[in-house]
Amino acid sequence: MKSIHNSHDQEANAAAQGPSPRLVFLLASGAGLSVASLYYSQPMLGILATDIGVSPVRIGLVPTLTQLGYALGILLLAPLGDRHDRRNIILAKAILLVLSLLAAASAPSLGVLLFASLAIGLTATLAQDIVPAAATLAHASRRGKVVGTVMTGLLLGILLSRVVSGFVAEHFGWRTMFVLAGASVAGIGVAAWRGLPRFAPTTTMGYPALLGSLLQLLARHASLRRAALAQGVLSVGFSAFWSTLAVMLHGEPFHMGSSVAGAFGLAGAMGALAAPLAGHLADRRGPELVTRVGTGLTALSFGIMSLAPLLSPTAQLWLLGIGAIGFDLGVQATLIAHQSIVYGIDPQARSRLNAVLFVSMFIGMASGAALGSALLAQWGWVAVTGMATLCALASLLVRLWPARREARLAAG
Secondary structure, three states: OHHHHHHHHHHHHHHHHOOOHHHHHHHHHHHHHHHHHHOOOHHHHHHHHHHHOOOHHHHOHHHHHHHHHHHHHHHHOHHHHHOOOHHHHHHHHHHHHHHHHHHHHOOOOHHHHHHHHHHHHHHHHHHHHHHHHHHHHOOHHHHHHHHHHHHHHHHHHHHHHHHHHHHHHHHHOHHHHHHHHHHHHHHHHHHHHHHOOOOOOOOOOOHHHHHHHHHHHHHHOHHHHHHHHHHHHHHHHHHHHHHHHHHHHHOOOOOOOHHHHHHHHHHHHHHHOOHHHHHHHHHHHOHHHHHHHHHHHHHHHHHHHOOHHHOOHHHHHHHHHHHHHHHHHHHHHHHHHHHHHHHOOOHHHHHHHHHHHHHHHHHHHHHHHHHHHHHHHHHOHHHHHHHHHHHHHHHHHHHHHHHHHHHHHHHO
């Protein structure tokens, strides 16, 4: 009980002062560099397939297992943030992530690389210990903005990782990229050891009860179910695009290298920079509005990309860049709004609530990576963008459905 009282004191101190800009920067950098580990492989898939000597469909298992590992790690490990000091968890995961990245760098075969990819996914979940830490330290009236700022670091890590890995893989080799990734995470681990405060646990539940409470939270809170479903469906299309872009550009009519595929991450990064604005808007106007605008923008962006085959190769590239800006902005704004909804449900269960949201999101990511590779191989790029458009429309429907139901109840 004493630790729980201490957590209340910590919450009160956070409300009075909030995290310093330096600490927010550390949290944002840690989230970005750790989650980037999930995405370094995507622009390198063409090079990986050629170097290892496997088909594009088989190499698609690399991002699939990475995303599945992340979902599994969030489910099994992220809830521990409510039971133990998040600082210790972050430091332990940083060490294991470095080892996993080095294992990928030295992988002699696809089998070893797939095992390392699963381990990378499991340990990169330290990003999902950092985000609830930011929510705990922030004042309630500024939680959306602080979480949005940390999420900007996380999202930039996702998007810029593709730019960096595409360039490094093409000029220095894919193994070098994994070594550099391990070094960056090691640096964050040292900075976290020196700069992160300690976090008192908010529950004394045992591990089985902690995991069981995930289902209880999901059953108890309709807003959590809607957020998890909408973000999960949206993530299918998001992941399908990024997991197949490098393979598509590698073939006809473009014949482009990994650095060009990675450069599209710069377009997406422009959308990620708007994350704090989305959090600020969620604080002022409510997160529900942000979810609808975000899912609608995503559907529109994927929809216009479906027109690409009607254009010249140069025009197609411009359309892809514009679409990437639009759908990344939409997806990230929707995620920030969903986090604002979820973190407000129960302050004592933020790690578990976050786990439910992100398990759904990364199950969608893993499904999108596998489905996107199959659709590209069977029916081409139009099938990938068409599926992504349908996913975004389904997510929008999920966000509109409660409002329609409530309106009918009010009218009755």
